[in-house]
Amino acid sequence: MASLHHANVVKGATVLMVGAGGIGCELLKTLALSGFQDIHIIDMDTIEVSNLNRQFLFRQSHVGQSKAKVARDAVLRFRPHISITPYHANVKDSNFNVDFFKQFSVVLNGLDNLDARRHVNRLCLAAEVPLVESGTTGFLGQVTVHVKGKTECYECQPKPAPKTYPVCTITSTPSKFVHCIVWAKDLLFAKFFGDKNQENDLNVRSSDASNSSEHAEDVFERRNNEDIEQYGRRIYDHVFGYNIEVALSNEETWKNCTRPKPIYSGDVLPENLNHQNGNVDKSRATDDLSSVSSMASLGLKNPQDVWSLTENSRVFLESLKLFFASREKEIGNLSFDKDDQLAVEFVTAAANIRAASFGIPLHSLFEAKGIAGNIVHAVATTNAIVAGLIVIEAIKVLERDTDNYRMTYCLEHPSRKMLLMPVEPFEPNKSCCVCSKSPLSLEINTHRSKLRDFVEKIVKAKLGMNFPLIMHESKLLYEVGDDLEDDMIANYTANLEKVLSELPSSVTGGTMLTVEDLQQEFTCNIYIKHREEFDEEKEPDGMVLSGWTRAPDKKDDNKSVGNGGSTSKASPTEAQKAVELDEISEGTEISGKKRKRPEVSTNETNNHNEVQKVDVVDDEDDELVMLDHWDTDNKKKRLQ
Amino acid sequence: MNGEELTEQETALYDRQIRVWGADAQRRLSKSHILVYGMKGTAAEFCKNIVLAGVGSLTLVDDGAVTEDALSSNFLILPDENVCAEKTVAELCCNSLKVFNPMVRVSVEKGDLSSFGGDFFDRFDVVIVSCCTLMTKKSINEKCRKLSKRVAFYTVDCRNSCGEIFVDLQKHIYTKKKLDENNQPTTVECELQYPSFQESISVPWRTLPRRVSKLYFAMRVIERFEEAEGRNPGEISIEDLPAVLKLKKEICEAQSMNESHIPNALMERLVMGRREFPPVCAIIGGILGQEVIKAISGKGDPLQNFFFFDAMDGKGVIENISYPSLCN
Structure with a gap:
């Protein structure tokens, strides 16, 4: 050396x-x-x-x-x-x-x-x-x-x-600004500008129709002869006013929480905005993404400023107006993108109005953008x-x-x-299913879960495979690839919709499945254990993988709302980059080394990234530090 | 730019780092003036970092001509012979740095830094000297200390796979985050008092804790050797090793320290290190960049008062070398 x-x-x-x-x-x-x-x-x-x-x-x-x-x-x-x-x-x-x-x-x-x-x-x-x-x-x-x-x-x-939040925290009892951001981004923004047919936990039924669910009017449908401002105000009143009133009527919810206050656009902004701002210049319709901005048209300059409730309400209505005036074609298939100025403005304003309603401190666009975009x-x-x-x-x-x-x-x-x-680096983990080929076990309801659920929630989300192949003994159940025959594709597609126990080669408790990714040259054996019931809140996947390490849960399954699920391609990766650093906070218990285990006093700043316990191999002068445990607070601080 | 608020352009460009150190620190950075003397690989790394960070201005001093050594670890000099022939190292580096960030004024000052008077240094908030003699380090540090305004002073050197940073912030007042008795984050104000370079290196070795980095002692021996021989910094080779080891023995005796405390193998590596090892330049230049940002922004604990890195053991260590009365 x-x-x-x-x-x-x-x-x-x-x-x-x-x-x-x-x-x-x-x-x-x-x-x-x-x-x-x-x-x-x-x-x-x-x-x-x-x-x-x-x-x-x-x-x-x-x-x-x-x-x-x-x-x-x-x-x-x-x-x-x-x-x-x-x-x-x-x-x-x-x-x-x-x-x-x-x-x-x-x-x-x-x-x-x-x-x-x-x-x-x-x-x-x-x-x-x-x-x-x-x-x-x-x-x-x-x-x-x-x-x-x-x-x-x-x-x-x-x-x-990655951090996920219970649905009810997002839809009814937010207590932190991040909850308002997730609501604004994943529910409201998605409802306005995303695919109208996707499932959404936002209450979109108005009072007169609330009992006759199925055929009730979706308040987000813009009515004929309704101008954009009227439409915006109607939605504003529905999500920040009416929905809060509905929530308040359920006394049970508010036993241990502060009661929110409904906000109506007429109280915050009595004047019609059109008088002040005129109509959007049609020539702007061809401009690129970043130049259409409600901040610019409202004269708000500094993204570090925290806007008042009135300013947020203006930005809300103005961004909506700009979306319909300049970017109407995109509506219906937009997903939130942290580099889309107008989208960030809309989400910031909506999150702040909701925050005001729930007594949560408001934030600047700069801060909101960081949280919404998981910016590292x-x-x-x-x-x-x-x-x-x-x-x-x-x-x-x-x-x-x-x-x-x-x-x-x-x-x-x-x-x-x-x-x-x-x-000093650690030795390979004997129970690692990747480098030690250690088998995994999966608890799953084999009579209820479909092969599709297994592929999406385990093979892709947990095992990170791109081109999986699933086998039971010598029988192929599923395969992804470029060179498959049509009849095989049809066969596999049919299998995806079958529950495990009804597959051509029945998968039940005691079955050993082999899952393989040919590109990664990675094979994994999974021992199936049948289980009837799963806790919806704690085990939202309806299946539990164990044996090796717990890989990150994927966001956006039915029962939890993640921050970053429906973002642009850059955002989830940025989010996970932050997760990477959380690795520092992960405990590691393996190693064949003999170690002492002194407590190392952290310095007086109480920094949350400080090393808490280190193991030291002390050979006279050449000391080598072995980590054993890092402060886990690191994780909590990141999202704030 | 009105100097008080960040422009839209600045907010867009500096977005990711404002999220690290805040808009207030970014404003202070944009009003700061930095002087760098001696443009080798480590200084080049530092300059890149501080220009990207968005300081107000950066002034470079290095009249040297481009040699193979100068090129070896300095990515700011493009090996185009026609251009290199007519210009100094500082001028070439300046041209490259300017395009890294058009919002930073980068310029060159010609002349021998040790002949510059106090008024010259008064123009800067931070002075960094690299690859210069012991005498120059001391004299520039003293000139900075005599000014009425506080000028942060740093020396930085890389030899082979080892690096050293010295810091003199004189009296430094700063804020840092702390948890209060209710475990709520608050900001507290702190004050540190730094010794000068001369004071630091005069601390008797036997009074220092046994665990002090051996690099500290080894660097002092090399520094003394070059001074005694009238060499320019880095003008040393393996042929000098016997003489260097002899000097090491003498100094250790005078300091009542066992000479085996400074391994001969370490001395050997240092005398062979005419050229900097680029990964160490990146590491030392990175640490120095962070320290200068801390000093300017007045945010976070600055290091006190030496930093050492040795690629052999991979440790980056802070050592406080000062008289006990100055420690706090």
Whole structure:
């Protein structure tokens, strides 16, 4: 390792970088400076303005272009003679298979979502290529090394589930601003601008029809000869006024909660808005997404300001008006996107009006956007540090310097005088179903659950498979692929709708199912246990997977409402990036090492990311810190 | 820009970092002026970070010509021979930095920094010196300390796979988040007093805790060696090792410290480190960037008063090297 600096292994190495974003830009630069000569880089994203504060290889003029390609060109300017191969593609594409991965000496991840991380982990395991994994949030960061058979794989540790909220908290008893955001985004916005036919927990029935449910009028239907403002005010009064009155009438609900107050548009905004703002200029209809803004047309400048109830009500009506005037074609198939200014304005205003009703403090558009879009805090410095640490680990991996592999944590506040804390990697988890092929067990009602439920809730959501194949003994029950015969497809489609016990090869308690992903070369055995009843609140999937680690619950199932379920493609990934950092807060109990277990006093700031307990291997001067438990408060703070 | 509120353009560009340190800190950053002396890889990393962060202005001083060494870990210099031949390192870096963020004024000052008077340093809020002699470090630190306004002073150096940061914030008042007795987050005001570089390195070694990073001592030996030999910083090689080890022995004896406390292997790595190791530049430049942001924004505990990183053990350690009376 004394030759770290002049390592020859560097020159001969072929490395794959996955991700050309915050960490990726820093990593590509540092790899090139460190003497790497053959670098491949995959990223499906294009450049956005909010990337420019840290993704220093990109300029304003590059907005909209491929990150992988622009990053390559930028680095070649200062290292013209090296080879950088960019792929503007999704790492989950089928051409990035095990054979593709086998050509690399090491794979370096600078990803922002759990799904892609799991996918790359499996391909690295199958191709037997070492993986260096990383993540950052604000001043916090981490780098880990995963070498098959030597250290734990990325999935050996449970990953925390994204936060979800009980439906009733969102629909009737919000107590935090985030509940109002979820309501505004996933219920109200979806109802107004999304698919009209999708299920929605919002009460859309008016008083006179509330008893004759099925054929009652949906108040969201715009009436003939109703102008946009009248329509907006009618909905306003329904969701912030009438619905609250209905809720108030149920005394049971308010025994332990503060009673909300109904808000009607006529009380907040007695004047008709048309007088003040006139009609929307038709020429604006062709403008791009970001230029249509109710803040602009109402003269509200600073997104950091907290608007009054009156201002929020104006923004609510104005955004609605602008959607109908300028973007009518999109209505019906819009989903919330944090980069859609008008959508953010609408959601901010609606969430704030609801917050006012429930006595919850109002928030600025800037804050609301962060919560609604699950925006991850990001700075250049942490990414630069993490990229440096990745390269150091990559060189050790290339030198097969196994004893010196480290996971490193970047801390915001020092622990044991350290801001950068190296930790010895853990051994593979014997019960990991990914790297140790350990079987899982599934409790499920085999007479009621369909194969489709099993595929969606377990195979895709929990096991993260893209091209699954399901077998019972030698019988194929289900398969996804490009080259299937029509009759097979018909057969599988029919199977999806059958309950497990009625499948051609009956699946009941005691059955062992084999689930396989051919692209990931990942096989998993699942032992089926029949169970009649499930708790709707605690076990919303109606099935419980155990044995290995609990993977994150997917959002947006019937019984819980997540924050971020119906967002643009960027949002869920950003959300999961935040989840990644929560890994720091996860306890880890495995390791064959003998350890002492001192309590380390946290510093006086009571920082929630502080290390609580560390195990120390103390060989005189060269101390090595072993994590055992991190403060779990970290998780709670994130969403606030 | 009216200086009080962030513009729409700033809010859009700095969105992700405002979510880390707040709009108030961003405003303070945009009004701050930074001076950097000595543009090698670590300083280049730092400059990139601080320009992206959106400081008001950055002034670079380095009249050096572009050599292979200068190119080795500095991504701000594009290896175009025609351009390189006519310009100094600082001018080339300036051109690259300007395009990173059009809202930051980046400029070059020519001349020998140690000959500049107090008025020159008075223009800045933060002064960073890199790759300079012991004498220069001391004298610039003293000039900053004599000014009526508080100027934050840093030295930063990278040798081989090791890096060091020294910080002198003089009297630093800042706020930090804390939980009150009801476990509710509140903001408290704190004050720290820093020793000068001269004061720090004069602390007798035997009075320091045994666990103090060995890099601290090793860097002092190299610094003294280069000064005694009249070398420029980094002008050292493996041939110098016997002389360096001899000096180490002498200093240890004078400080009543067992010389085995500074391993010869570490000294050997440091004398071989003419070129910086790019991953360490990124790490040290990143930590320094965060520290400067903390100092300017007055938010969060700044490090006090040395930081060390060694890629060999992977630890990034803070050491407080000051007379007991100055500790708080």
